[in-house]
Amino acid sequence: MTAMVALFVLSFGIVLASVTADPDMLQDVCVADLTSAVKVNGFTCKENFTADDFFFDGLAKPGLTNNTLGSLVTGANVEKIPGLNTLGVSLSRIDYAPGGLNPPHTHPRATEIIFVLEGQLDVGFITTANVLVSKTINKGEIFVFPRGLVHFQKNNGKVPAAVIAAFNSQLPGTQSIAATLFAATPPVPDHVLTKAFQVGTKEVEKIKSRLAPKK
Amino acid sequence: MTAMVALFVLSFGIVLASVTADPDMLQDVCVADLTSAVKVNGFTCKENFTADDFFFDGLAKPGLTNNTLGSLVTGANVEKIPGLNTLGVSLSRIDYAPGGLNPPHTHPRATEIIFVLEGQLDVGFITTANVLVSKTINKGEIFVFPRGLVHFQKNNGKVPAAVIAAFNSQLPGTQSIAATLFAATPPVPDHVLTKAFQVGTKEVEKIKSRLAPKK
Amino acid sequence: MTAMVALFVLSFGIVLASVTADPDMLQDVCVADLTSAVKVNGFTCKENFTADDFFFDGLAKPGLTNNTLGSLVTGANVEKIPGLNTLGVSLSRIDYAPGGLNPPHTHPRATEIIFVLEGQLDVGFITTANVLVSKTINKGEIFVFPRGLVHFQKNNGKVPAAVIAAFNSQLPGTQSIAATLFAATPPVPDHVLTKAFQVGTKEVEKIKSRLAPKK
Amino acid sequence: MTAMVALFVLSFGIVLASVTADPDMLQDVCVADLTSAVKVNGFTCKENFTADDFFFDGLAKPGLTNNTLGSLVTGANVEKIPGLNTLGVSLSRIDYAPGGLNPPHTHPRATEIIFVLEGQLDVGFITTANVLVSKTINKGEIFVFPRGLVHFQKNNGKVPAAVIAAFNSQLPGTQSIAATLFAATPPVPDHVLTKAFQVGTKEVEKIKSRLAPKK
């Protein structure tokens, strides 16, 4: 309700050119205009905003984990929270069924730091020198995955687990390694994958068929 | 334990100049050497590291809120997690007693995004055009405080509240407004404060005495 | 030869399309189109520009200081000098009557460095460790206020004073602390302010009434 | 030889505090002191330097491609060219035998742009939306691999191929996907890989054995 009042004053101010709503405000924030026809690096800014542009309730409930991997990532980035535009930070919630895996992936644009809401996870990242840095973490504990490095989390416990993940990017991006290589469209050629993984076409085709997007 | 193995391999690798531990690793991460005599912007890097440098368990339990303000901020920044050095992100946990306030403050170096772990909070930030943008948020909900702007959270509920806060800085810094002006050492002169707040010396001295650090 | 042709066309264009701005130029500079309907972080760029886009004469005369605080800040930022867009620097002139105060404030996006044009000033900033760093400075002297920290200047002399202030931002923004907390719209709730400053509602209301924008 | 003269003048100048060699120079460049005991993000700077710190001849000859993948990457980064420290750019030469593959990999810290010196290559990158963007390129042609995305090059021709690759990082880092997942030390657990690739332990162990570092 306070926010609505704020918006009212804001709009009113613009009409009157009063102090409370001068263009300065667009310099404190640049709330994403997600529907603009003009595309820029990030997003263009909306003229007006309310407190709701800085709010999101989509992480309040656990995500559904009844999929092949037994995990689900729910984003709270600039696409959901327009006020994050230009501000360089975002969150995700990740839920894991028992045995669930958030498979090896990278975020091209961010470091990730996770806080365990529930359960226990085996987590790790691999450096460019091919060293695995891993740890078992429990409820309330924190782990860091440095920018750009391949990392994963697995719930080897018997109960569901969940984390809040924070990123220093408004839209960190995710490149899930197995899907990137074996389920891209158009497909990465078999001869690239057989040579990269040193296996035969048969094994490559097997993985491709299993990772193919469900119809 | 895995991390110990990693470290062993790492050291071993250095001796043999093998692939697993070449200097490249210092380029993926620059784990803070918190005890170095050489001070730089951020921290210098340690020679070796383990998974524990990317881990922290200090936010697992609620902080004590039996203080004047009824709130406590517990940091999980580079000073606690050396692996965060150069990575540009950190967390905090904030606990609030019923009626507790995290008083108006700024973070000179970061935007903040909070996720409510427990309870309900009235939160807000003020733009440089002096517009208050505020909202009541509940468990599982998210709110954003743009970089550098004054903001606060208050628990107007009847039960404790808690949030996880994420920042896009390894050490965001906090400047608590009332304490900055009325409890600095040496003190900000009365004549600055009486003129800024348009009150008399008596009122200024009253606030100073109440905000003075406890002996 | 291609280069010669390019240059010819360029010169031709300059003569006829006058002011001087082929598309190459937009890469050296991006002169703000202050009237564009498209809002981005900063400003979109104008097609053409002249030397006047890099010029401003609004700081030549002292600002009027016959107000409550006895000081006036006159900006020379991207809103006044469109050529500053994307260039990351701006100036202000600040005038102070005898006894005048530029009250405690922050610039969320810049460090400030001042050069005293006239008179004498008592200046200071407060660190996040609540240490006041202060000094008396005279005509021709310089002082630095680090990015994001609360700072102030007061003319305790008997004659007017003035400074030129430089910022490493095209639009540094200013958050004046007392007005932010006691004169925002909608107002910051009394219960936040009484708890933050440890005073009663009466004192808070008194400050609010004195800092209220004049009708 | 000219460089030697330059150095002489430089050292001489320092002793005399003359204009030609004042500390300003360290601000134009910060030539890496690769042997310093103090580790920072990047490298500390050497006191003196010569033209050789900005020179490298290690890409003049083709690299040996008689390995499993039929390709070899030779770096010309800050570890080989100390003068690149803080300057944000580097090169590599990549040689490919007929049939040779530079397998799918990421550079956590850089975009890559290649220029084909010899031969023909099939190249591609995959976006985070799992779209393969690919092309066949020939001698003298250029292709771009955006920052952080998985990409590869394969020589499907009958003669050797070679490229010069440029990066906007002094040390872009390389994370070769297959080796990262199947040849890390300590190993990524089988249960992570079987779930990620949806195959059995047998297939995972087979890939691990084939990608294991040669003794």
Added chain:
Amino acid sequence: MTAMVALFVLSFGIVLASVTADPDMLQDVCVADLTSAVKVNGFTCKENFTADDFFFDGLAKPGLTNNTLGSLVTGANVEKIPGLNTLGVSLSRIDYAPGGLNPPHTHPRATEIIFVLEGQLDVGFITTANVLVSKTINKGEIFVFPRGLVHFQKNNGKVPAAVIAAFNSQLPGTQSIAATLFAATPPVPDHVLTKAFQVGTKEVEKIKSRLAPKK
């Protein structure tokens, strides 16, 4: 052709809201819309793209060097390769006739690193302490010109020479010193140049006439 398929899938995916083509893609890349009426720092982004936006064949053949200086720079920057927008890197090819000179110039926005394709070059840069750092380099060798500093290359050999130059900017810009001072439009006043170079108007006019753009 592959790219066309990719584009088709992309468009198709958008209609179906499927995973392969969500708006995320614009965050991996922001392919320049070179024809947009909206001008921003860099370029706005196109809605769709193909592999050709990341490809260029304009450096495959030597540039014509039958001009006064005996050299030609051919750019492969964002104006030629729209996919480079926001990615921070670009290439050029420079060809030199025997005796040819790429005259002293600066790149305001980039460091340059060159790889010699053919021939031999005498190259150098001058620091702000006025120290010339120079070297003779041959086919396959590399040299670095730090950001913003004046530098040049001269072919003192008897055969043509050529280099590939890489820059850490999508459009580094070039300010050729002699032309900047003696062939600008409108002209730099003679009294500035006579005083700067400590020569008479006659010498200045002579240089101006020789460097004047050919009609």
Added chain:
Amino acid sequence: MTAMVALFVLSFGIVLASVTADPDMLQDVCVADLTSAVKVNGFTCKENFTADDFFFDGLAKPGLTNNTLGSLVTGANVEKIPGLNTLGVSLSRIDYAPGGLNPPHTHPRATEIIFVLEGQLDVGFITTANVLVSKTINKGEIFVFPRGLVHFQKNNGKVPAAVIAAFNSQLPGTQSIAATLFAATPPVPDHVLTKAFQVGTKEVEKIKSRLAPKK
């Protein structure tokens, strides 16, 4: 408790103008340790600092202009004000005799904005498209020179002139064009200069002799 002790020492120190800041402070500021043996990009940080590290009085008086060019630049950068380290801003004062010239030069690392303290100046910059953007400015007026572009100021008036110049760099660097090309050590070869300026060796040698550093 440690914090209380730190604060006490701190207060004591400030009163005595001694030196005493706790490590937290180093995150707000990183005051340059100008004498450290460890060289980094910028400077390492001092353990302790006082208000004097943010103060400078060296621009209070006009610089001596009785030199060949009739102008003098006096810097107020990180080398003079250690507190500017990492803060990204600095000032200079430039004095001009009647007829005095600050000759064409670039700042590789900063945009410059000037405020005229006294007199009148003819100022200009040249874009990479070789367009001169120029203006006559008077006392109290402002002009901007975009980052990296060649620019100059000339006092064509009959009385002395002076400006305060601000830069968005703690040490912007200056490359004075004529001296860079004609007075470097070792010298830029005549054959480079004759070709670049299209004049004979005689003219080049004449300029070199006139610009040679005075013994």
